[in-house]
Amino acid sequence: xxxxxxxxxxxxxxxxxxxxxxxxxxxxxxxxxxxxxxxxxxxxxxxxxxxxxxxxxxxxxxxxxxxxxxxxxxxxxxxxxxxxxxxxxxxxx
Amino acid sequence: xxxxxxxxxxxxxxxxxxxxxxxxxxxxxxxxxxxxxxxxxxxxxxxxxxxxxxxxxxxxxxxxxxxxxxxxxxxxxxxxxxxxxxxxxxxxxxxxxxxxxxxxxxxxxxxxxxxxxxxxxxxxxxxxxxxxxxxxxxxxxxxxxxxxxxxxxxxxxxxxxxxxxxxxxxxxxxxxxxxxxxxxxxxxxxxxxxxxxxxxxxxxxxxxxxxxxxxxxxxxxxxxxxxxxxxxxxxxxxxxxxxxxxxxxxxxxxxxxxxxxxxxxxxxxxxxxxxxxxxxxxxxxxxxxxxxxxxxxxxxxxxxxxxxxxxxxxxxxxxxxxxxxxxxxxxxxxxxxxxxxxxxxxxxxxx
Numbered sequence: 001x002x003x004x005x006x007x008x009x010x011x012x013x014x015x016x017x018x019x020x021x022x023x024x025x026x027x028x029x030x031x032x033x034x035x036x037x038x039x040x041x042x043x044x045x046x047x048x049x050x051x052x053x054x055x056x057x058x059x060x061x062x063x064x065x066x067x068x069x070x071x072x073x074x075x076x077x078x079x080x081x082x083x084x085x086x087x088x089x090x091x092x093x
Numbered sequence: 094x095x096x097x098x099x100x101x102x103x104x105x106x107x108x109x110x111x112x113x114x115x116x117x118x119x120x121x122x123x124x125x126x127x128x129x130x131x132x133x134x135x136x137x138x139x140x141x142x143x144x145x146x147x148x149x150x151x152x153x154x155x156x157x158x159x160x161x162x163x164x165x166x167x168x169x170x171x172x173x174x175x176x177x178x179x180x181x182x183x184x185x186x187x188x189x190x191x192x193x194x195x196x197x198x199x200x201x202x203x204x205x206x207x208x209x210x211x212x213x214x215x216x217x218x219x220x221x222x223x224x225x226x227x228x229x230x231x232x233x234x235x236x237x238x239x240x241x242x243x244x245x246x247x248x249x250x251x252x253x254x255x256x257x258x259x260x261x262x263x264x265x266x267x268x269x270x271x272x273x274x275x276x277x278x279x280x281x282x283x284x285x286x287x288x289x290x291x292x293x294x295x296x297x298x299x300x301x302x303x304x305x306x307x308x309x310x311x312x313x314x315x316x317x318x319x320x321x322x323x324x325x326x327x328x329x330x331x332x333x334x335x336x337x338x339x340x341x342x343x344x345x346x347x348x349x350x351x352x353x354x355x356x357x358x359x360x361x362x363x364x365x366x367x368x369x370x371x372x373x374x375x376x377x378x379x380x381x382x383x384x385x386x387x388x389x390x391x392x393x394x395x396x397x398x399x400x401x402x403x404x405x406x407x408x409x410x411x412x413x414x415x416x417x418x419x420x421x422x423x424x425x426x427x428x429x430x431x432x433x434x435x436x437x438x439x440x441x442x443x444x
Contacts, residue, residue, distance in 0.1 A: 007161035
């Protein structure tokens, strides 16, 4: 189902925001992959593509990914907030 | 199901959950504070509330991006989950293929669904049964990775939507039911709560969605639950008169237009035995919502595939229950923020 309306000032602006969101997502997916890669290397000293794709994070890695992802999303999408709010958010990370 | 999702699919879905959580948990709260400051004495009718919020927050980045991101995530769940599910299709099909289960699954391939079924729900591509793995796509991708951590509709960011189901099941006045019916059983999320609260009762669930019922059947098999699952309209279950002593429904009636809601409740009255109970959980009517919250909820109607949301949240359900013949009708909020909202009633012993 296609989008029914626009949420910002016009549909092209919506499209740009969607593109930025998609790009942010791609950055995160790569970042997640890097963290999983580092985790596997630290644990096993070697890594295969299958192990990287199939790993289901648990425990400390799961928590670390969650914290990093939350901070990443906050930095990217919190850019719309005021400078004062961004300073507060940065201090609380 | 414990889906063997691969890294790209997992990370992409988790990203959506975090974006939804940020929109609901930060941007929307910011917008609510801006509205409260701008309009300290908000109007009371829905139309005035919508206009008031639109005017007061026209230039609010927090509000505009909260709405944009919420819509984006709702669409993107399927854009990401469908290919991620296809990638591990053999494992999902194996899980769905149930050889032995304590309960039963009765599908009706020739069933003609009511017209409202075709209006589309939750932005699912092709409709509720638009993909043969839709049960897993909704439950194990959408709910697990996005809606549970990020919030959805009346479930605010950080709230546990499974706890809310258990709370609602516990609103049934007895604990010794013999046979419980859930209309709109779907993938069985509320059925799990019902089976937990009433472990000794027989359970029967009806739904229009074959793919959701297949998911529920596999869940029952995995957990050893004796669920009788039937593909049928809740308006016409095919169950005998007076054959159940509890009807329990959860978030079904904001998916049905008022005429269907009435037809379903009349069917529930028929299949309940005299003295049987009905308990319904859904979103609180607009009159029990604060102005900004009501507008956020009402937005779902046009923007997140909830075509009957607005009519449902303005429907006088207690009045309808009384007209049908139910007695001891009560309506009240169960959890924080009046969610879930319960309607509870009884079929009279005589009449």
